[in-house]
Amino acid sequence: MxxxxxxxxxxxxxxxxxxxxxxxxxxxxxxxxxxxxxxxEVGEFMSGALAGAMTKAILAPLETIRTRMVVGVGSKNIAGSFIQVIEQQGWQGLWAGNMINMLRIIPTQAVELGTFECVKRSMTSLQHSSKHNQCPKLLIGSINFNLSFSWISPVAVAGAAAGIASTLVCHPLEVLKDRLTVSPEAYPNLGIAIRNIYKDGGIGAFYAGISPTLVGMLPYSTCYYFMYDTMKKSYCENRNKKSLSRPEMLLIGALAGFTASTISFPLEVARKRLMVGALQGKCPPNMAAALSEVIREEGLKGLYRGWGASCLKVMPSSGITWMFYEAWKDILLVQKANSL
Known part of the structure; x- marks a missing residue:
């Protein structure tokens, strides 16, 4: 018992x-x-996702017109493109491909802005620690190199890393968005677009134009983040301010987008040509061939065809994104920290 x-x-x-x-x-x-x-980190990724979604919902018509003009579909001017889309597809045509655009921009902006913040902090911390510790040395023969990180811009490195990371993760969604925007007859919805693209070229078809995209993204992303950060710091120092107001963020973000877009636009033209070339029955084999084709057919000015529409889209998009991003960071990070 x-x-x-x-x-x-x-x-x-x-x-x-x-x-x-x-x-x-x-x-x-x-x-x-x-x-x-x-x-x-999660707060920054969430802020980027929310900012991207809100921006794209507002600016979807400009994205549609910009894509059509860059790839040479329809009218060659902004007003004509608007009228043509409305006549052919109605007002809803201005939002063609917007569903996939929203699905694309949420992870894209989350990865891009989140990566930018994380890499920038890491690079800044690495530079700070290297100042207080002896730099590692590299001896090649009789030449002694100091491996210092002081000459590297954390913002430029973070901008490049952000562009590369977001491109690798979200490029297939960019391909789908462009196909839905440029040829809604052949690709009436997302399911058919995925099936037809896979049938035509397998998984690799979803990464059409990835090389020029990465090459074009590096100067754009690096310049974009560097210009925004530099202009923001200079403006605050000149005005003796600690932070920007929302209208100031809108303006500085728009200027950063304008500068970066102008520098890298020819590569953007080549990228779009490669991504949608199959729709026209001719696809250049590489970025250099795409650039040569544009110059041969339209001259040097062809490299900036659609540049006005691009600026019309990029400038407000960049400004609004930074404004929303900083606002969401205040909500998700600053206010939460103050409440603790």
Whole structure:
């Protein structure tokens, strides 16, 4: 009898220990998950996603016109493109491909802005630590190199990393968006677009134009973030301010987008040619061939065909994105930190 009682008590103890142990594990995991959701990195990724979604919802018609003009579809001027789209497809035609555009921009902006912030902090921290520690040295023959990071711009490196990361993750969505925008007859919805693109070229077809995209993204993204950060700091120093107002963010973001777009626009033309070339029955084999084709057919000015429409889209998009991004960061990060 005593044996049975002791055995029963032991089983009850093990059961209680197992139950409460599982509860402790669940509570620990829940706490860690809440801590992860409240981290700075998640807040920055969320801010980027929300800013991108709100911006694209507002500026979808300009994106449609810009894409049509860059790839040479329809009218050669902005007003004519608007009228042509409305006559052919109605007002809803200005939002052609907007569903995939929204699905594209949310992860794109989340990855891009989140990566930018993380890499910028890491590079700044690396530079700061290298100032207080002896730099590593590289000896090649009789030449001694100091491997210092002081000459590297954290903002430029972060901008390049942000562009590359977002492009690698989200390029297939960009291809789908362009196909839906340029040829809604052949690709009436997302499901058919995915099936037809895969049927025509397999997985590789979703990465059509990835090389010129990466090459074009590097100067654009690097210049874009560098210009925004530089203009923001200079403006605040000249005005003796700690931060920008919302209208100032809108203006500086628009100027940064204008500068970066102007510098890298010929590569954007080549990228679009490669991505949608199959629709016209001719696809240049590489970026150099696409640039040569444009110059041969339209001269040097062809490299900037659609530049006005691009600026009309890029400038407000860039400004609005930064304005929304900084606003969401204030909500998700600054106010949360102040409440702790």
């Amino acid at each position: 005593a044996f049975l009682l002791s055995q029963s008590q032991k089983n009850n103890h093990n059961y209680a220990h197992g139950v409460f142990g599982d509860l402790d594990i669940q509570h620990h995991l829940h706490s860690r998950f809440q801590e992860f959701l409240g981290s700075r």
